[in-house]
Amino acid sequence: MNAPDTRQLRALLALALALAAIALLWLLLGATRSALELWRELAGLPALLRYALIGALAAFAGLSTWAVWRLLHPRPRAARPVAAPSRDTVEQRIRQLQSRQAETTRFEAELQELDRRAAAGERYVAVFGEISAGKSSLVRALAPEAQVDVDVLGGTTTLVSHHRGRVDALDIVLADVPGMQEVQAREREALARDEALRAHAVVYVAGGDVTRAQDQELRWLRGYGKPLLLALNKIDQYDDTQRTQLLATLRERYAGIVDRVVAVQAGGRESFVRRLADGREERVVRDAPPQLDPLREALRDCLDADTGALEQARAGAVIGRLGEQLGTAERAMRERESQAIVDRHTRRAIIGALAAVAPGTDLLIQGALATSLVRELAALHEIPVKQIDLDAFLRDAALNLRTTSSIVLAIAGNALKAFPGLGTLSGGVVHAVAYGLIFDSLGHAVGRTLLEQHRFDQEQAQQTLQRLLSEQARSRVAHVAKLALDGLAGDRDAR
Secondary structure, three states: OOOOOOHHHHHHHHHHHHHHHHHHHHHHHHHHHHHHHHHHHHHOOOHHHHHHHHHHHHHHHHHHHHHHHHHHOOOOOOOOOOOOOOHHHHHHHHHHHHHOOOOOHHHHHHHHHHHHHHHHOOEEEEEEEEOOOOHHHHHHHHOOOOOEEOOOOOOOOOOOEEEEEEEOOEEEEEEEOOOEOOOOOHHHHHHHHHHHHHOOEEEEEEOOOOOHHHHHHHHHHHOOOOOEEEEEOOHHHOOHHHHHHHHHHHHHHOEOOEOEEEEOEOOOEEEEEEEOOOOOEEEEEEEOOOEOHHHHHHHHHHHOOOHHHHHHHHHHHHHHHHHHHHHHHHHHHHHHHHHHHHHHHHHHHHHHHHOOOOOOOOOOOOHHHHHHHHHHHHHHOOOOOOHHHHHHHHHHHHHHHHHHHHHHHHHHHHHHHOOOOOOOOOHHHHHHHHHHHHHHHHHHHHHHHHHHHOOOOHHHHHHHHHHHHHOOOHHHHHHHHHHHHHHHHHHHHHO
């Protein structure tokens, strides 16, 4: 078979290239002519005005070039210290949680530990890093004769150990914390992070080049504004050239993130080949002497600073972390209380539906009950809601319900079939479950919007409501069906 003739295709490509070249040349000639005309016009201006315009054009070109270069080469974001709330604010939030029957023991214990360490006047150093990086070996090398203290925090004695040592003339307490990135060890990692924030300084130990997870940890630690050292351990694994290159890379990458990058050898075992007098060779394994002078010097520089400043940075880190944890606890508390409000109004809607004369004929929201539901949720989140916004939201919700009423009734009927012996109950029970689903969906839509947006976002609440009304989440539907059956049982008992 003859090869296909491509001469016509090549001719078309050649023609296209020729036209493109002509167009580009024409543009260049046009730009040159415009530049010459501009230059002639500038030459006819007074010297002062001419130089001012030339300077302005040069400045514009320079700024444009700088903007393009900066866009292509963005500066790494410097980690900003976490803005910690005041201690009074934290204590007030703890009291508010206590008044609402929330568990606050761990928050109070953290404040007590903060005060205890401040009163003791000791300098704490947390040795932090991933597993197998050599943290424990480094602690033993820095404090070879220290006895392990029983940790003062209840329940963590086997996870965090404290060792007293000295760096030159400074007495320090070294905290050996659990390693990061352990399999199924989230609680240990949380304890390690908390202990790192309780310390005056942190030594982050890496066994080689920093991974992405380690990079995130370093930036997270820097965010709390306390002294941070990066210790490259196991330097015996690299030759001089490799060690120099790796240290240079780390120092460039983490300039402004860590206070200093140092190379250390925490000890362990070393192996080498020894040549005997008779010419034979033997491999010798012996204890490797620690090489910690750079780390000791860096620790001395970090800790031999103003004690008040060190304590202030440490307290700020602890209080900042407490603020984050309190936020999580407050969110969980609001979710629980929000669920209680939704359940209470859902029960009322179910009872009203069971008492209806013509069940199943109308699924529009009962205005007063719906208004009460939204107002209670808004009060829980301390978000004001105008009556005009509330009326508009409920009006739109009623319109949505008209288009989804059949879906809601179908979901309610299917839900009852999950309960043995109840699949053939009257339409009144189906009607009650449908009403319950409406109020449950309405409450969760408003509650999620208030929790996430911190304002009454009508559009998002409507979208969430429509999605909840159309989905068949088994756990939620079963929960509403159980409320309906409990209401039915209560109604029978009343009779």
